[in-house]
Amino acid sequence: MSGRARLVVFVLGAAGLAVAFVFALGGMPPFGGSEHPYRDLAVAAALRHVTPNVVSSVNFDQRALDTLGEETILLGSVIGAAALLRLVGHEKERPERAGGRLPDAIGLGCYLLLPVTLLIGLDVVAHGHLTPGGGFQGGVVLATGLHLLYLAGRYRSLERLRPLAWYEFGEGASATAFVGVGLAGLAAGGSFLANVLPLGSFRELLSAGTVPVLNIVVGCAVATGAVVLLAQFLEQAIRITGGAGPGSSG
Amino acid sequence: MPWVPDTAAAPLAVAVPIVAACLALVGARWAPRPLIDLLATGAAAVTAWLTGALTLAAFGGRVVTWTGGWSPRDGRSVGIVLAADPVNAGLACLASALTCCALLYSWRYVDSAAGHYHALVLLFLAGMNGFALTGDLFDMFVFFELMGATAFALTGLRVEEPNSLQGGLNFAVINSLAAYLSLIGLGLLYARTGQLGLAQIGAALGGRPADALVVVAFVLAIVGFVTKAAMAPMHFWLADAHAVAPAPVCVLMSGVMVELGVYALARVYVTVFSAAVPAAAVREAFIAFGVLTAAVGCVMCVTQRHLKRLFAYSTIAHIGLFLIGFALLTPDGFTGVAVYVAGHAGIKGALFLLAGLLLDRFQTVDEGELFGRGGRGAPCWLFLLAALALAGLPPLGPGLGKALSEDAAGAAGLPWLAAVFVLVSAVTGGAVLRAGLRVFLGLGHRLGPVERDTQTAGEERPETETALTRTPPTMLAAVVLLVLGGVAAGVAVGLVPALAAAAGRAGQTFADRAGYLGQVLYGGPPRPAPPPVAARWTGSGVLSGVVSTVLAGAVAALSLWLPRGARVRARRLRPAVDGLHRLHSGHVGDYVAWLLAGAAGLALALLALPAAAPG
Amino acid sequence: MSDALAVVALTLVGVAGTAVAWTFDPARQAVLSSVFGVLLAVLFTVLQAPDVALSQIGVGAALVPLMVVLTVRRIRRGPR
Numbered sequence: 024m025s026g027r028a029r030l031v032v033f034v035l036g037a038a039g040l041a042v043a044f045v046f047a048l049g050g051m052p053p054f055g056g057s058e059h060p061y062r063d064l065a066v067a068a069a070l071r072h073v074t075p076n077v078v079s080s081v082n083f084d085q086r087a088l089d090t091l092g093e094e095t096i097l098l099g100s101v102i103g104a105a106a107l108l109r110l111v112g113h114e115k116e117r118p119e120r121a122g123g124r125l126p127d128a129i130g131l132g133c134y135l136l137l138p139v140t141l142l143i144g145l146d147v148v149a150h151g152h153l154t155p156g157g158g159f160q161g162g163v164v165l166a167t168g169l170h171l172l173y174l175a176g177r178y179r180s181l182e183r184l185r186p187l188a189w190y191e192f193g194e195g196a197s198a199t200a201f202v203g204v205g206l207a208g209l210a211a212g213g214s215f216l217a218n219v220l221p222l223g224s225f226r227e228l229l230s231a232g233t234v235p236v237l238n239i240v241v242g243c244a245v246a247t248g249a250v251v252l253l254a255q256f257l258e259q260a261i262r263i264t265g266g267a268g269p270g271s272s273g
Numbered sequence: 274m275p276w277v278p279d280t281a282a283a284p285l286a287v288a289v290p291i292v293a294a295c296l297a298l299v300g301a302r303w304a305p306r307p308l309i310d311l312l313a314t315g316a317a318a319v320t321a322w323l324t325g326a327l328t329l330a331a332f333g334g335r336v337v338t339w340t341g342g343w344s345p346r347d348g349r350s351v352g353i354v355l356a357a358d359p360v361n362a363g364l365a366c367l368a369s370a371l372t373c374c375a376l377l378y379s380w381r382y383v384d385s386a387a388g389h390y391h392a393l394v395l396l397f398l399a400g401m402n403g404f405a406l407t408g409d410l411f412d413m414f415v416f417f418e419l420m421g422a423t424a425f426a427l428t429g430l431r432v433e434e435p436n437s438l439q440g441g442l443n444f445a446v447i448n449s450l451a452a453y454l455s456l457i458g459l460g461l462l463y464a465r466t467g468q469l470g471l472a473q474i475g476a477a478l479g480g481r482p483a484d485a486l487v488v489v490a491f492v493l494a495i496v497g498f499v500t501k502a503a504m505a506p507m508h509f510w511l512a513d514a515h516a517v518a519p520a521p522v523c524v525l526m527s528g529v530m531v532e533l534g535v536y537a538l539a540r541v542y543v544t545v546f547s548a549a550v551p552a553a554a555v556r557e558a559f560i561a562f563g564v565l566t567a568a569v570g571c572v573m574c575v576t577q578r579h580l581k582r583l584f585a586y587s588t589i590a591h592i593g594l595f596l597i598g599f600a601l602l603t604p605d606g607f608t609g610v611a612v613y614v615a616g617h618a619g620i621k622g623a624l625f626l627l628a629g630l631l632l633d634r635f636q637t638v639d640e641g642e643l644f645g646r647g648g649r650g651a652p653c654w655l656f657l658l659a660a661l662a663l664a665g666l667p668p669l670g671p672g673l674g675k676a677l678s679e680d681a682a683g684a685a686g687l688p689w690l691a692a693v694f695v696l697v698s699a700v701t702g703g704a705v706l707r708a709g710l711r712v713f714l715g716l717g718h719r720l721g722p723v724e725r726d727t728q729t730a731g732e733e734r735p736e737t738e739t740a741l742t743r744t745p746p747t748m749l750a751a752v753v754l755l756v757l758g759g760v761a762a763g764v765a766v767g768l769v770p771a772l773a774a775a776a777g778r779a780g781q782t783f784a785d786r787a788g789y790l791g792q793v794l795y796g797g798p799p800r801p802a803p804p805p806v807a808a809r810w811t812g813s814g815v816l817s818g819v820v821s822t823v824l825a826g827a828v829a830a831l832s833l834w835l836p837r838g839a840r841v842r843a844r845r846l847r848p849a850v851d852g853l854h855r856l857h858s859g860h861v862g863d864y865v866a867w868l869l870a871g872a873a874g875l876a877l878a879l880l881a882l883p884a885a886a887p888g
Numbered sequence: 889m890s891d892a893l894a895v896v897a898l899t900l901v902g903v904a905g906t907a908v909a910w911t912f913d914p915a916r917q918a919v920l921s922s923v924f925g926v927l928l929a930v931l932f933t934v935l936q937a938p939d940v941a942l943s944q945i946g947v948g949a950a951l952v953p954l955m956v957v958l959t960v961r962r963i964r965r966g967p968r
Contacts, residue, residue, distance in 0.1 A: 029862055034860075040546060051461075051464055103425065106389040216341045
């Protein structure tokens with residue numbers, strides 16, 4: 024199609040959808056209303072399972088199958104990215120050049136922030152069932168925290184902290200562990216992903232049954248997955264040259 | 274079921290492929306390749322066995338499992354339900370069986386991405402199984418995204434070719450955009466009902482007539498599904514993706530993934546919306562879109578010479594038929610589509626694998642370049658048999674599905690639809706027959722050299738490490754298994770009374786909304802139902818199958834042996850056909866525009882139709 | 889009061905989103921989308937969804953822009 028024809032079709036479609044959507048908004052409940060059938064059920068269910076962070080209870084207990092699916096999406100995306108960005112044809116790793124020198128203040132800042140960030144990440148993962156946060160959030164903090172080393176201009180020390188084979192192994196192991204918790208529920212509680220561990224008492228670190236376990240599993244999965252994912256992009260951007268590779272027009 | 278309780282089969286159908294994928298991923302670093310092949314194929318076979326047993330159990334009544342043990346109290350629950358009836362358990366079984374065949378075929382598929390390939394295929398299977406078996410709208414969306422993420426990567430797997438990435442990218446952009454629209458629809462529904470389960474939302478929407486919010490939410494929610502199903506005008510991604518994807522991946526995409534889109538549309542409408550959005554409007558709208566899809570698919574199919582694109586457009590044409598079968602909204606219609614999908618999956622899967630074999634031997638899938646080179650071995654006769662099956666030859670699988678759908682259309686008061694079924698079968702079957710006769714037997718006139726446009730360049734590298742000189746037995750075994758499956762769907766179901774009755778019961782159970790809600794939300798027993806219409810061969814069905822097969826022969830003969838003078842005169846039709854071809858430009862911006870236009874058209878049609886259509 | 893805050897946050901998100909869409913240089917777009925991600929996290933916090941806000945900061949403000957920047961860099965270097 025010509026650019027003009029494309030624009031006409033697009034504008035007609037978008038306008039039609041917009042009109043329909045405006046019609047639909049007329050039927051929406053008012054903002055900030057107090058009627059929430061699912062919330063009422065979910066809060067009660069979370070309290071029954073001794074999980075003060077209701078969001079975590081929904082994610083890792085009440086609707087844990089969704090979370091398994093989402094973790095598997097991450098696994099699939101990481102494997103897919105690794106497959107699509109693999110070295111082919113004439114692509115070669117080029118010898119590393121010494122990067123430009125950074126101001127010392129930035130480097131020092133990154134080094135100081137690194138342990139703090141990693142600690143925050145671990146804290147967010149470990150207390151997911153008690154306070155906002157959890158495996159997803161903490162995992163991302165851990166993975167991005169590690170890349171402060173790249174910001175500090177030390178790609179080589181990042182690589183030392185990042186034996187990719189082990190991270191890939193961790194990714195597979197944590198997905199398996201998630202399924203394993205589910206199967207344990209099936210064996211002990213009669214249904215897949217049943218919360219079969221002792222529930223403990225409120226505000227204890229060891230409470231809420233399988234919720235903190237799954238938080239840790241997902242934290243591992245997200246941290247390792249994000250590291251492997253970023254590693255593919257970093258390799259492509261920094262180390263790979265030549266070839267009719269991805270991103271080039273061949 | 275021995276060894277495994279029925280209620281455990283559904284979650285295991287998701288869990289087993291995920292664990293196997295992780296093992297394949299990690300194991301590929303040290304284990305020899307054959308071990309990984311064996312592991313992956315074995316896992317798919319185990320999953321097929323689990324889902325097969327689940328299907329058998331579901332014939333006796335839905336198998337309902339609440340994950341996490343969150344069984345409902347007073348019809349309310351916070352959990353996610355897996356609800357297997359014969360149709361969706363059967364689809365999960367189909368997905369597992371096709372994956373098994375695809376992985377068997379891949380034993381000789383050598384690639385630098387070996388472990389990654391196996392892991393992706395198994396995760397794709399986990400996504401399809403979860404998508405089929407879940408009874409929760411948001412969970413459907415999650416597994417929809419899992420199917421997407423893995424399928425995009427599998428499509429673009431042959432990264433050494435730029436076109437491969439382009440096809441994967443088009444697929445990813447269009448499907449992701451459609452998924453966002455679906456998510457907005459889910460948001461609207463949640464705002465209205467505060468529920469996420471199909472049964473819960475359905476109960477909350479109740480018998481009140483739908484207002485604009487519900488209609489728009491319906492349309493947005495299904496945009497993702499019908500885009501995955503390649504309903505025109507959201508179908509453009511399909512041929513681009515199939516042209517570049519490895520042959521075994523095409524088997525999964527054409528055989529079951531796009532059909533799952535139709536399934537999701539039917540499931541969501543029947544369970545959630547059928548008491549609110551008027552059936553007459555939905556019927557008219559989807560028959561119209563179905564006919565449009567079938568027409569576009571037919572014209573594009575018969576005017577292709579790139580074999581994989583030809584098969585891809587034939588899939589689009591058949592999706593049009595499946596949409597029409599759904600739109601009848603009767604139990605017989607659902608039965609017909611279910612049988613049709615099963616037969617079509619085996620036959621179309623076999624055709625894609627045969628195209629893959631040709632690609633591996635001759636480095637091309639162009640009908641003209643392959644002229645007479647295929648030889649008269651087993652692939653030749655399998656190809657021609659598949660072509661006849663696709664044309665609707667009794668007593669094979671697609672023919673039975675077609676005959677049942679035609680009968681259902683007649684019973685619904687729309688007998689003219691039978692003509693659409695016959696025409697589509699004749700044209701797509703004829704196109705495949707023509708290609709087979711030309712490629713394997715060297716019949717008809719030679720084609721000119723291929724016009725190298727952007728669409729087809731660079732898709733012709735073998736998928737094996739070196740070009741094959743003969744067909745490896747594992748590859749041929751996969752093809753034979755698929756053809757046998759496609760044939761059996763028609764012979765066994767159509768001629769064995771017990772199986773015919775069971776197939777009829779599948780459609781009946783699928784259509785039974787009240788039974789679904791009762792069993793899922795209140796744990797009620799399966800409701801007794803009147804004896805269903807058996808899915809067996811009838812006189813009219815056999816006749817229509819013979820007619821469409823003869824017509825397919827005529828289509829093939831015409832395109833092979835049309836006299837030169839007539840061929841020149843036929844070129845006057847070219848501008849219209851070329852126009853349609855130009856719409857399939859490979860430009861993702863075009864596809865986005867058409868996606869929005871299609872979604873808007875569907876929304877406005879359903880908003881306007883209830884006023885116009887009585888009942 | 890919280891409604892007013894929500895309106896302000898929503899407006900900022902709208903402005904930032906439009907700015908991202910109107911930027912045609914991918915590298916600039918990545919940086920702007922990071923800002924957009926932070927504003928979105930603010931909106932989620934105002935709407936009392938701190939869990940979502942945390943993930944949004946990690947993914948929307950850091951991970952995705954970084955991936956875009958790396959991709960742009962690889963493409964600009966091109967085949968050699």
